Amino acid sequence: xxxxxxxxxxxxxxKTTVVENLSLKIAAGDFICIVGPNGSGKTTIxxxxxGLISPQKGEIIYNLNRREIGFMxxxxxxxxxxxASVLEIVLSGALAKNPGRVFYSKDDKQAALEKLKLxxxxxxxxxxxxxxxxxxxxxxxxxxxxxxxxxxLILDEPSxxxxxxxxxxxxxxxAELNRRERLAIIMVTHDLDHDNLLGDKIxxxxxxxxxxxxxxxxxxxxxxx
Amino acid sequence: MNSLVEMFxxxxxxxxxxxxxxxxxxxxxxxxxxxLRKNSMIGDGLSHxxxxxxxxxxxxxxxxxxxxxxxxxxxxxxxxxxxxxxxFSGDAMIALISTSALALGTFxxxxxxxxxxxxxxxxxxxxxxxxxxxxxxxxxxxxxxPLFVIFYHRIFAVTFDETFARSIxxxxxxxxxxxxxxxxxxxxxxxxLMGALxxxxxxxxxxxxxxxxxxxxxxxxxxxxxxxxxxxxxxxVASYLLDTPTGATIVLSELxxxxxxxxxxxxxxxx
Numbered sequence: 001x002x003x004x005x006x007x008x009x010x011x012x013x014x015k016t017t018v019v020e021n022l023s024l025k026i027a028a029g030d031f032i033c034i035v036g037p038n039g040s041g042k043t044t045i046x047x048x049x050x051g052l053i054s055p056q057k058g059e060i061i062y063n064l065n066r067r068e069i070g071f072m073x074x075x076x077x078x079x080x081x082x083x084a085s086v087l088e089i090v091l092s093g094a095l096a097k098n099p100g101r102v103f104y105s106k107d108d109k110q111a112a113l114e115k116l117k118l119x120x121x122x123x124x125x126x127x128x129x130x131x132x133x134x135x136x137x138x139x140x141x142x143x144x145x146x147x148x149x150x151x152x153l154i155l156d157e158p159s160x161x162x163x164x165x166x167x168x169x170x171x172x173x174x175a176e177l178n179r180r181e182r183l184a185i186i187m188v189t190h191d192l193d194h195d196n197l198l199g200d201k202i203x204x205x206x207x208x209x210x211x212x213x214x215x216x217x218x219x220x221x222x223x224x225x
Numbered sequence: 226m227n228s229l230v231e232m233f234x235x236x237x238x239x240x241x242x243x244x245x246x247x248x249x250x251x252x253x254x255x256x257x258x259x260x261l262r263k264n265s266m267i268g269d270g271l272s273h274x275x276x277x278x279x280x281x282x283x284x285x286x287x288x289x290x291x292x293x294x295x296x297x298x299x300x301x302x303x304x305x306x307x308x309x310x311x312x313f314s315g316d317a318m319i320a321l322i323s324t325s326a327l328a329l330g331t332f333x334x335x336x337x338x339x340x341x342x343x344x345x346x347x348x349x350x351x352x353x354x355x356x357x358x359x360x361x362x363x364x365x366x367x368x369x370x371p372l373f374v375i376f377y378h379r380i381f382a383v384t385f386d387e388t389f390a391r392s393i394x395x396x397x398x399x400x401x402x403x404x405x406x407x408x409x410x411x412x413x414x415x416x417x418l419m420g421a422l423x424x425x426x427x428x429x430x431x432x433x434x435x436x437x438x439x440x441x442x443x444x445x446x447x448x449x450x451x452x453x454x455x456x457x458x459x460x461x462v463a464s465y466l467l468d469t470p471t472g473a474t475i476v477l478s479e480l481x482x483x484x485x486x487x488x489x490x491x492x493x494x495x496x
Contacts, residue, residue: 050391050392051392052388052391052392066394067392067393067394069392071388071389071392071393073386073388073389077386077388078385078386079261079263079385082261082385083261083436083439083440083441083442083444083445084381084385084441084442085440085441085442085443088381088441088442088443089385091378092378092381092382092385092386092389092390093393095378095379095382095390095393095394095395096393096394099379099393099394099395101378102374102375102377102378103378104378126441127440128440128441144389148393
């Protein structure tokens with residue numbers, strides 16, 4: 001089942017175009033890595049898919065509610081000393097299904113605790129976010145994204161600032177979510193050589209050319225160059 | 226005790242207490258998202274704009290409140306717009322607007338000669354509060370409290386991570402606008418009691434004190450409100466008993482709470 005499709009999509013800011021003519025389809029269970037150097041348009045694509053910027057040309061066809069795309073930002077985009085409990089942060093993901101809600105229901109709280117359990121951090125529910133390690137913070141943000149969507153997750157450099165052990169652990173969890181829950185994943189990453197990185201498809205933005213295809217095909221091209 | 230009874234037998238003290246408590250509660254709640262998003266300087270900038278507007282209204286012989294309120298509200302929306310601009314940084318724009326407003330106010334007062342008492346605007350005066358201030362304070366609190374309860378979870382989402390909040394359908398621009406407007410009302414109203422140079426303390430200090438001890442957002446909100454009310458009451462009583470300027474004494478009371486919170490955090494190794 002196709003969740004999202006872009007047709008000749010061009011994205012940018014003002015009169016500047018950053019990404020041109022991007023056509024891709026994202027189906028349930030896909031694992032797509034977006035790779036490319038700084039400034040190549042990775043974040044712009046994410047913003048476009050999330051509906052935070054409008055297309056300059058082309059279109060995005062959603063076969064799911066756009067609000068229900070789970071988003072996990074880079075850890076550095078969030079104030080590391082923000083005074084909030086882990087549960088408060090994860091629960092905010094429940095607003096995706098009903099943005100106008102005044103109070104959280106018991107089901108919301110139960111679902112939030114289940115996401116924490118899934119990521120093996122249920123013991124941190126009442127902890128202060130500011131006191132967590134970088135890896136734990138990333139898992140909290142992942143739990144929030146999971147609460148907001150059970151179909152498609154967009155992860156923006158989730159392993160930034162993590163040591164190798166935490167990075168391995170996080171990639172393992174993401175791969176499991178993709179395999180077990182059939183969750184489609186779009187992940188921006190710089191880790192081209194990481195064992196766990198490569199999903200089934202790659203969107204590469206290098207030298208002003210866009211490659212979108214299978215990981216195997218991409219690796220063949222890279223080895224040839 | 227007798228002094229307290231005597232203090233509240235004066236009409237102006239009752240007005241100051243009612244306006245002060247309602248104002249400090251509203252300021253503390255509005256301050257939570259502003260301070261946690263590192264936008265505290267908006268309050269400081271707007272207080273300088275309010276000074277300019279008050280001064281010009283006085284020189285022209287107009288009632289200050291109806292003149293200052295729309296000017297400060299409009300300026301707050303302008304600051305937000307300029308802050309979104311890629312060309313200028315938000316804090317630089319606040320500095321540009323606030324110093325210009327301060328200069329305009331001072332210029333207008335100097336042209337009018339010695340007919341306008343600039344000290345009242347800079348440092349506040351408990352005697353300047355009228356019935357209109359009491360009504361506006363009640364309306365402000367009646368607006369801020371239900372808004373904060375109804376939008377509590379959404380305000381949290383926007384405050385913690387604006388990009389995520391936008392991605393799940395929250396109108397973050399509207400939240401920013403509402404908070405800037407409410408902040409303007411607090412500034413204009415509070416300036417009469419606290420003065421242009423001190424009013425931003427009501428918005429910033431309680432949140433900074435609460436942040437040191439609280440381990441959740443809910444605790445920050447509740448403790449900010451409680452600290453703000455206590456600091457206002459203690460400051461008001463102290464200023465009467467010691468015969469000191471009200472605004473300055475309230476800010477020193479806020480500072481005492483901040484230092485106590487800091488000490489408690491260090492002793493008990495909280496956060």
